Amino acid sequence: MSKRIDVKDLNVYYGKFLAVEDVNINIEAKSVTAFIGPSGCGKSTFLRTLNRMHEVIPGARVEGEVLLDGDNLYGPGVDPVTVRSQIGMVFQRPNPFPTMSIRDNVLAGVKLNNQKMSKGEADVLVERSLQGANLWNEVKDRLAKPGSGLSGGQQQRLCIARAIAVEPQVILMDEPCSALDPISTLAIEDLINELKDQYTVVIVTHNMQQAARVSNKTAFFNIAGTGKPGRLIEYGDTHTMFSNPTQKATEDYVSGRFG
Amino acid sequence: MTATLTPVKKRSALTKGQLPKWAPYLVLGIALVLGAAILALIGFNALGWGLVSAIIFAIGLVGWSGAVEGSRRAKDKLATCLVVGAFLIALLPLFSVIWTVLVNGLPGLMDPGFLTTSMNGVTGAFDNKTVEEGAPVVGGIFHALIGTLLITVLATIISVPVGLLTAVYLVEYGNDRPLARAITFFVDVMTGIPSIVAGLFAAAFFFAVVGPGTKTGAVAAVALSVLMIPVVVRSSEEMLKIVPNELREAAYALGVRKWRTILKVVIPTAISGIASGVTLAIARVIGETAPILVTAGFATSINYNVFSGWMASLPTFIYTQILNPTSPSNPDPSSQRAWGAALVLIILVMVLNLGARLIARMFAPKTGR
Numbered sequence: 001m002s003k004r005i006d007v008k009d010l011n012v013y014y015g016k017f018l019a020v021e022d023v024n025i026n027i028e029a030k031s032v033t034a035f036i037g038p039s040g041c042g043k044s045t046f047l048r049t050l051n052r053m054h055e056v057i058p059g060a061r062v063e064g065e066v067l068l069d070g071d072n073l074y075g076p077g078v079d080p081v082t083v084r085s086q087i088g089m090v091f092q093r094p095n096p097f098p099t100m101s102i103r104d105n106v107l108a109g110v111k112l113n114n115q116k117m118s119k120g121e122a123d124v125l126v127e128r129s130l131q132g133a134n135l136w137n138e139v140k141d142r143l144a145k146p147g148s149g150l151s152g153g154q155q156q157r158l159c160i161a162r163a164i165a166v167e168p169q170v171i172l173m174d175e176p177c178s179a180l181d182p183i184s185t186l187a188i189e190d191l192i193n194e195l196k197d198q199y200t201v202v203i204v205t206h207n208m209q210q211a212a213r214v215s216n217k218t219a220f221f222n223i224a225g226t227g228k229p230g231r232l233i234e235y236g237d238t239h240t241m242f243s244n245p246t247q248k249a250t251e252d253y254v255s256g257r258f259g
Numbered sequence: 260m261t262a263t264l265t266p267v268k269k270r271s272a273l274t275k276g277q278l279p280k281w282a283p284y285l286v287l288g289i290a291l292v293l294g295a296a297i298l299a300l301i302g303f304n305a306l307g308w309g310l311v312s313a314i315i316f317a318i319g320l321v322g323w324s325g326a327v328e329g330s331r332r333a334k335d336k337l338a339t340c341l342v343v344g345a346f347l348i349a350l351l352p353l354f355s356v357i358w359t360v361l362v363n364g365l366p367g368l369m370d371p372g373f374l375t376t377s378m379n380g381v382t383g384a385f386d387n388k389t390v391e392e393g394a395p396v397v398g399g400i401f402h403a404l405i406g407t408l409l410i411t412v413l414a415t416i417i418s419v420p421v422g423l424l425t426a427v428y429l430v431e432y433g434n435d436r437p438l439a440r441a442i443t444f445f446v447d448v449m450t451g452i453p454s455i456v457a458g459l460f461a462a463a464f465f466f467a468v469v470g471p472g473t474k475t476g477a478v479a480a481v482a483l484s485v486l487m488i489p490v491v492v493r494s495s496e497e498m499l500k501i502v503p504n505e506l507r508e509a510a511y512a513l514g515v516r517k518w519r520t521i522l523k524v525v526i527p528t529a530i531s532g533i534a535s536g537v538t539l540a541i542a543r544v545i546g547e548t549a550p551i552l553v554t555a556g557f558a559t560s561i562n563y564n565v566f567s568g569w570m571a572s573l574p575t576f577i578y579t580q581i582l583n584p585t586s587p588s589n590p591d592p593s594s595q596r597a598w599g600a601a602l603v604l605i606i607l608v609m610v611l612n613l614g615a616r617l618i619a620r621m622f623a624p625k626t627g628r
Contacts, residue, residue, distance in 0.1 A: 056508060058434050085514025095505040099527045109513035112523050159509070166513055
């Protein structure tokens, strides 16, 4: 239930502006890959091209190939909706649907697509997804209450539960802990560790300790200056990236001597 | 070291140099007395009393505050006086209107059968008899009430889908395209169309399509929807715009199609605002007179069919009762009926506004733990 992603010569544009240039990367299945780098270096933009979410922004387009187990996401006739149902996403700020209960939030991927599901199946799915997101014990008695009543960390785990309920191949996380306190962050990091047994996880983070703690491989993005495109500087095993990087820029960044 | 003693003081040092809490009330009392005294010299009237007292109150309080508390607090008091004064001036016409309509309209409303009978068969002879022999006022507004409700409901049925879908296009698909910009521009122009022009348009349109002299409730409903659509578009557009993009993205990331996202996430999130916007749009057109006069004509009997025959409505009922009293020699009963209808109309608008708030609260995204 997880697939690998291979990116070949990817350029991302916003209108005429080249935001990310010439990325080549191979993301292993059933592993956690972290993207690190300074603000504005294009790591979130690049992450969003992996499930065609960047197309939501008017004028955004890509050149190059993103292969999900060999199938090009940007091939002719590929429906972005199909892509997104295979590659889920968790956002920086928790965004449960305010009109729905906790249970309905978990079932959102099913219900919004009008798939028929018996109550029994739905109950099983809700419990399994919430268990998977380590949230079940906290919310099992109030599944009918609105999701917006949960704490920030719980809301984020609810969003993760919502993402895994549609059983994707890959889960993308765009700074999932940046709005959370250390305890909630720890809960989510533990969860990421469990998720990698079943899913391919790609996480963008500003927190280098977090990258070191959760990821198997790390990619460092950097930008030469304002108005210049972001680039993938170095990609390798997390341990190597933090202890013995080959590039000077990577070493400066991970050791905090950057800028 | 000596033990620290808590100093016993009447007033905290932090509140030194402030006017006591009761100061404004004292000044108000003095101002009212002084105002009454001044007005008594030149001839008393309530409006002058209020005005003079307000001025004395403002000068007194600001002056006192300036002497005791310094200029910053004095300016603060002056600003408070100006804001409260402006608020009272704005409320004055509102209360005056409500009071006048209540006083003049209640007798009409109290007549038995006022809400349940029509003007069918009520002639000048009845009104003459009322004035000359003290017989009860006969006739009622049932036909006008039915007309107003049917025409407004039909106008709403026409306007809400058109307006809501336009707003959805503008917010979700428009992307500042030329077409979207043109629609926004023309919606703004439509907002400013005088209601009589909307009436003439609907009348001319039906004359051309159905046949000359077509005057029915449906024509009036079309005229009213011309007035309603821009209001619905505008309010729905604003409401759809404030739905956070994060929710749309959350739905897209689950592999939900755009139209389903709009239907099941965006609109439900904004529904409370949309519903109250629609209700306010209804309140806006329910009192229109001119477009109904030229499109639905005027009837004295009950007509349940919006697609055939002339139809009465509350505003046109008021208009004709005042302008062409049922009994030209004794217009008082007609005038009483007109005020009664006016009161009913105001109550309808109030109920709609309250309904809008209720709907907004009912549909609002639920919070709570």
